[in-house]
Amino acid sequence: MKAVLAKALGGPETLVVENLPEPRPGPGEVLVQVRAAALNFFDTLIIQGRYQYKPDLPFSPGGECSGVVAALGKGVSGWAEGDRVIAHLGWGACRERVVAKAERLVRIPAGVSDEQAAGLTITYGTSLHGLKNRACLKAGETLAVLGAAGGAGLSAVELGRIMGARVIACASSPDKLDLARRHGADLTLDYAAEDLKAGLKRLTEGRGVDVVYDAVGGDLAEPALRAIAWEGRYLVVGFAGGIPKIPLNLLLLKGCDMQGVFWGAFVERDPAAHAANMADLLAWVAEGRLSAHVDAVYPLEQTPEALGVIARREARGKILVRP
Numbered sequence: 117m118k119a120v121l122a123k124a125l126g127g128p129e130t131l132v133v134e135n136l137p138e139p140r141p142g143p144g145e146v147l148v149q150v151r152a153a154a155l156n157f158f159d160t161l162i163i164q165g166r167y168q169y170k171p172d173l174p175f176s177p178g179g180e181c182s183g184v185v186a187a188l189g190k191g192v193s194g195w196a197e198g199d200r201v202i203a204h205l206g207w208g209a210c211r212e213r214v215v216a217k218a219e220r221l222v223r224i225p226a227g228v229s230d231e232q233a234a235g236l237t238i239t240y241g242t243s244l245h246g247l248k249n250r251a252c253l254k255a256g257e258t259l260a261v262l263g264a265a266g267g268a269g270l271s272a273v274e275l276g277r278i279m280g281a282r283v284i285a286c287a288s289s290p291d292k293l294d295l296a297r298r299h300g301a302d303l304t305l306d307y308a309a310e311d312l313k314a315g316l317k318r319l320t321e322g323r324g325v326d327v328v329y330d331a332v333g334g335d336l337a338e339p340a341l342r343a344i345a346w347e348g349r350y351l352v353v354g355f356a357g358g359i360p361k362i363p364l365n366l367l368l369l370k371g372c373d374m375q376g377v378f379w380g381a382f383v384e385r386d387p388a389a390h391a392a393n394m395a396d397l398l399a400w401v402a403e404g405r406l407s408a409h410v411d412a413v414y415p416l417e418q419t420p421e422a423l424g425v426i427a428r429r430e431a432r433g434k435i436l437v438r439p
Contacts, residue, residue: 118439119211120419123174125165128423131177133416139215141189146218148201152413152436153181153209154235156267157331157356160427162207169380171207177419178209178437182224182234192218200224202394204237206380210419212439219387222394227402231410235267235434236397238379240408242353243271244393246329246377247279251349255280257326260316262340264301265292267411267426267434268331268353273301274406281327284319286312286336295432299407312336316343324348324370334358341366341374348372356429409433 119136141147159177161167185199195201195218202224203209203216224233247253259276263269264285276283277300284303285296293304305315316325324345330337334357341350341362352374367374383390400406411433414422419437426435 117212118416119176120178120416120437121174121176122163125163125173127164128160128420128427131163131420131423136211139213141187141192141215143190144192144218145189145215146185146192146195146201146221147187147189148181148183148203148214148216148221149186150181150183150209150212150214150439151230152183152234152438153178153416154238155419155422155426155435155437156238157354157426159207160423163423169206176208176210177423179206180204180234180237181209181214182230183214186213189218194218195221200230200233202233202237204383210416210437212416222391222398225398225402228398231413231436232401232408233398234436235410236401236408237394239267239434240271240275240397240406241383241390241393242377242379243268243275243329244397245379245382245390246351246353246375247272247275247327248393249382249389250375250377251327251351253279253281253327256282258282258284258320258345259327259329260284260286260325260340260343261296261301261329262286262336263332263356263429264296264304265432266331266356266429267431269329270296270299270409270433272329272331274299274409276300276329278400278405284316284325286316292432299409307336311339313339313343316340320345327351329353332357333360335360337362338366341370341372344370344372346371350374351377353377411435413438
């Protein structure tokens, strides 16, 4: 079985492809033949030892995948060989076959492709958890999405549209903004050409935005917070641009909330709510309301190149690898 391995901590160029023994599912586990594995920004960190989860070496990157049930471990019920499934692993998906706990599987319905399913759980799951469970986004509110053309940002744009918000896509180039507009953004803001705070104030006629979705951080965080409306909600999703330092007096002056969106902990603490969110996401994809947009699919052996695209923030949607 081929697997992409991090045998030492480092950048994408340090990954290697090796043959490993065929895995076997233990009690309560399922063997899944991988059809597509999805990469996320955190994969660029976890292979360097810079993420909150630090798996033992060697390990494979890739936190999620789609595939087909190949074998069942002892005591597993409700699944059969040949079932199409999504597996949420945390890491380890960049290989030909994976072993997953049965409770970490979600059935793929008709009308949802392997490629759409592969990248749905973490990115779209995180965004829906943030917008629905944390910010309680309401129809008619204004949502500003930073990094709106990346995998996380684009998912927030699409979900904000489905939830009835007025979506302002914020990104660093016209082509990125055009992509966000095609996926449901009502308004766009190029923060490489215009000050982010001033632009958001202009687009909201001075009122400010109700919800900020921030998977970028860095130098964009404070100006975005300064453009938030009274009692707004600022979703802390990720730090592709670095971890910012925020003046806490702004929260007092705005009467606003900063809310952490730790999707992995949410899944463990409230599996029923996570299952409900996944059911919504898969239904919206099957109905054609949610694109689950895939930017590119790379062969498994080109996982380092695929991760490089994400690290350089060149992705326009999800990046997948296929064994």
